[in-house]
Amino acid sequence: MQSRxxxxxxxxxxxxxxxxxxxxxxxxxxxxxPYRPDPVIRSLALWxxxxxxxADFPKTTLRFRNDRWAAAVGLNDLDDTRWTQHFGRFxxxxxxxxxxxxxRYHGHQFRVYxxxxxxxxxxxxxxxxxxxxxxxxxxxxxxxxxxxxxAGDGRLTLKGAVREILATEMLEALGANTSKTFSVIETGEQxxxxxxxxxxxxxxxxxxxxxxxxxxxxxxxxxxxERDHMTQLVDYCLANFPGPMPxxxxxxxxxxxxxxxxxxxxxxxxMAASYMVAGFVHGxxxxxxxxxxxxSFDYGPWRFLPRWDTAHTAAYFDHQGLYAxxxxxxxxHWNCGQMAIALRTLADAPPLIxxxxxxxxxxxxxxxxxxxWRLGVEPKGREKDRTVxxxxxxxxxxEGCTPDTLFHRHRGGRDADSALAEALEGYTATxxxxxxWSDPAPVTMTIDExxxxxxxxxxxxxxxxxxxxxxxxxxxxxxxxxxxxxAGHSVTD
Numbered sequence: 001m002q003s004r005x006x007x008x009x010x011x012x013x014x015x016x017x018x019x020x021x022x023x024x025x026x027x028x029x030x031x032x033x034p035y036r037p038d039p040v041i042r043s044l045a046l047w048x049x050x051x052x053x054x055a056d057f058p059k060t061t062l063r064f065r066n067d068r069w070a071a072a073v074g075l076n077d078l079d080d081t082r083w084t085q086h087f088g089r090f091x092x093x094x095x096x097x098x099x100x101x102x103x104r105y106h107g108h109q110f111r112v113y114x115x116x117x118x119x120x121x122x123x124x125x126x127x128x129x130x131x132x133x134x135x136x137x138x139x140x141x142x143x144x145x146x147x148x149x150x151a152g153d154g155r156l157t158l159k160g161a162v163r164e165i166l167a168t169e170m171l172e173a174l175g176a177n178t179s180k181t182f183s184v185i186e187t188g189e190q191x192x193x194x195x196x197x198x199x200x201x202x203x204x205x206x207x208x209x210x211x212x213x214x215x216x217x218x219x220x221x222x223x224x225x226e227r228d229h230m231t232q233l234v235d236y237c238l239a240n241f242p243g244p245m246p247x248x249x250x251x252x253x254x255x256x257x258x259x260x261x262x263x264x265x266x267x268x269x270x271m272a273a274s275y276m277v278a279g280f281v282h283g284x285x286x287x288x289x290x291x292x293x294x295x296s297f298d299y300g301p302w303r304f305l306p307r308w309d310t311a312h313t314a315a316y317f318d319h320q321g322l323y324a325x326x327x328x329x330x331x332x333h334w335n336c337g338q339m340a341i342a343l344r345t346l347a348d349a350p351p352l353i354x355x356x357x358x359x360x361x362x363x364x365x366x367x368x369x370x371x372x373w374r375l376g377v378e379p380k381g382r383e384k385d386r387t388v389x390x391x392x393x394x395x396x397x398x399e400g401c402t403p404d405t406l407f408h409r410h411r412g413g414r415d416a417d418s419a420l421a422e423a424l425e426g427y428t429a430t431x432x433x434x435x436x437w438s439d440p441a442p443v444t445m446t447i448d449e450x451x452x453x454x455x456x457x458x459x460x461x462x463x464x465x466x467x468x469x470x471x472x473x474x475x476x477x478x479x480x481x482x483x484x485x486x487a488g489h490s491v492t493d
Contacts, residue, residue, distance in 0.1 A: 033131030035074030037095040040135065041127055044236060047229050048217070049101040052123050055144030055154065057204065059188035060088030063158075063463065064165055069180045069208050073128045073136060087125075087206045088185040090143065096126040102146035106223055107216030107288025108338060110322055115223060117216070117288055118148030121155060124212055135240045138182065139212050141205045141298075155191055158184075158201035159454055160300075162466065166453070167299040168207075169470055170445045173477030175370060176274035177267075177486040179209035179297035195316070201458075210295050213237060215264070215335055216288035218342035230345050234260050241293045242490040243267075247358075252351030257343045260292070261355040265336050266488030267294020269359050272329040273366035277374050279305040279403035281325045283314030290335050294488055304445045305403060308396035333359045362487065369484045376412040376480075377427040384423070391423045408442035436479035443476040 041048065062084050070076035075093075078086070085091045092098050100123035106115045123146065126138040141164070142156025161184040171178040183206040190199035213233070221230045234256045243263035245253060252258040271294050275282065282289075283301040291297055303314040310326025318324070323331060336359060340352040368385040372378070375392075379385050396406050410416050412429030453469055456462035 030068050030072035031131050032071045032076075033074055033129075035094075036129040037093060037126070038129050038135065039097045039127045040236075040240065041101065041124065042097070044229075044232060045101055047104075047226070048233075049103040049119070049124065050147050051099040052102045052146045053144070054090040054100065054123075054140075054204075055187075057088065057187035057189065057202075059186070060084045061186040061188070062088070062183075063161075063186050063203070064181070064184040064466075066180055066182050066208075069182060072130050073208070083183065084185060087183040088187070088204060090125060090140075093126045093128075093138075096128075097124065100125050100140070100143070102148060103212055103217070104148070104220060105214050105216035105288050106220040107214070107286050108219075108335075109286045109288070110318070111334075113219075114288075115220070116148075116150065119146055120149040120152050121146070125206065135211065136208055137211050139207050139209070141207065142187075142202070143204050153191070155187075155189065155202050156205055157191055157193060157196055158186055158203040159196055159458070161203040161205045162454055162457065163302070163450060164205060164207075164299045165466070165470070166445055166450055166473075167302050169473045170304065170443075171274075171278060171280060171296060173443075173473050173480065174274075174278040174280075175373060175480065175483030176278055176280070177271060177295050179207045179295060182206045182208040207297060209291070209297050210293040211237075211241060211291065213241075213292050214288050215290040215292060215339045215342070216286075218292075218339060219287060222342035222345050225345070227345055230342075231256075234343075234346065237263075237292055243488045244490055246355065250351070251354050252347060255347055255351065257346040258351040258355065261336075261340060261343055261347075261352050262358070263488045264292050264294070264339050265355050265359050266362050267292070267486070268332040268336050269329075269362035270294060270366040270487035271296055272332040273363055273370050275328050276325075276367060277370040277403075279308070279325075281305070281312055281314040281323070282328065283318070283323060285323045285328065285331045285335065287335050287338050290332075292339070294486065303447055306446045307400045308393060308403060329363055333363075366484075366487060373430075373484050374407050374480065375410065376430045376432055377424065378430060380427055384426075388420075388423045388427075391419045395420060402442075402444055402446070404442040404444045408437070408439075411437050431481060434479035436476055443472055445473075 062080050065083055067076045086093055090100060102119035102123045104118045107117055121142055122140045123143055124137055124139050128136050130136055145154035165181045168178050168181045185204050187202045187204055189202035191202050192198045193200055237260055238256055246259060246262040281303045289298045301315040305312055305325060311321060312325045313321050336356055340356055343352055368379060371389050372385055392406055396403060412432040413424040413427050416424050453465055456465045
């Protein structure tokens with residue numbers, strides 16, 4: 001029987017040669033950089049968002065600071081007191097946004113259009129440049145109510161913040177282009193939640209990523225027929241999140257809206273592949289959760305597979321399995337379609353459709369590149385690489401094991417027999433010298449393991465287990481080496 005992943009390869013792919021990626025937007029090992037504020041979003045602020053203030057929390061207790069990534073934006077020299085002032089009390093960073101900005105957007109939520117959403121418990125706090133000149137955002141989650149909170153309290157549970165730390169650390173280690181959990185501060189409130197034992201502890205989180213412009217941001221402008229603002233937003237994205245030119249034979253390739261559409265398609269195809277290779281289920285792939293930079297972010301009911309199961313879902317409320325593991329590539333493709341519909345405000349349909357038709361081949365190429373990277377062997381071409389993927393999928397299904405187990409067991413093609421040995425014949429292994437590959441078992445992060453990490457925090461306020469888990473995950477990431485570059489980007493400096 002053909003696997004869902006393999007079937008998707010042929011379901012939407014047309015004869016369009018994929019272009020190679022250009023650079024990984026944020027490298028695995030951050031490079032130290034001075035603080036370089038650049039709040040360029042101010043040019044769009046009057047219609048893109050609303051100025052807001054953070055909640056006045058009862059207390060601010062620092063629980064996590066990501067000094068690896070703080071160094072990349074020149075903020076690692078902040079002592080804990082100043083860190084807490086900026087990322088718990090939201091005192092503005094020097095020469096940056098003087099007031100946080102809650103962004104406006106619409107979106108399809110489980111494919112039902114909702115025009116009543118926006119940043120309901122977060123805001124854009126600051127913008128900076130890293131050492132390579134790339135624009136980065138510091139955005140929040142759980143920072144208080146905004147005009148878009150509706151009936152929500154604008155808060156985040158501490159458990160939700162811990163879950164996001166684990167999701168981003170695991171995905172980064174497994175090569176996905178993900179936001180980085182930058183800071184978590186406990187805020188001293190008791191929250192009532194239906195999906196956690198309540199009352200439960202509260203927190204405010206800050207994430208670092210390449211922007212917060214969503215597909216839903218464009219959907220809102222299209223719905224409101226704000227053509228001039230749409231033009232400005234396209235120009236903003238092309239200037240600050242540049243990508244390669246569309247293929248030479250692509251219709252309308254010189255039109256800004258068409259160029260952006262090609263970038264989004266290439267990035268989304270790569271993000272879908274990164275989820276599949278990581279064995280990751282995001283859970284809520286709504287268009288308001290899709291960043292046009294192709295960077296994964298906003299983790300709610302995520303899961304890593306306990307076994308290879310294309311029907312596995314993460315959200316308890318996803319009753320139809322719309323965002324099940326095996327449907328994620330299809331969902332990303334559908335979301336790209338909503339971007340194309342929004343961009344019809346500025347461009348004709350045929351060039352946008354031509355960009356959409358690249359998704360299949362681009363996804364296939366990304367799957368091969370990322371799968372072979374995680375296995376630790378050099379690619380040998382489309383046909384052979386796809387055979388390896390198919391054989392490994394069948395093995396995972398037959399054995400009922402996690403993807404992590406199979407990739408770890410056969411790193412570099414080692415210990416392969418039968419069909420896998422035949423599929424891997426002639427492949428060259430990459431470096432497997434790291435001591436991690438001699439560990440008896442791989443690092444995994446199933447829901448039960450996540451709950452086991454949370455229990456000492458909830459019961460004893462013991463954070464050591466989490467700190468050890470983060471170090472273990474980062475060690476696993478180091479063993480894999482530099483990940484495949486994220487597709488659909490160009491060098492900015």
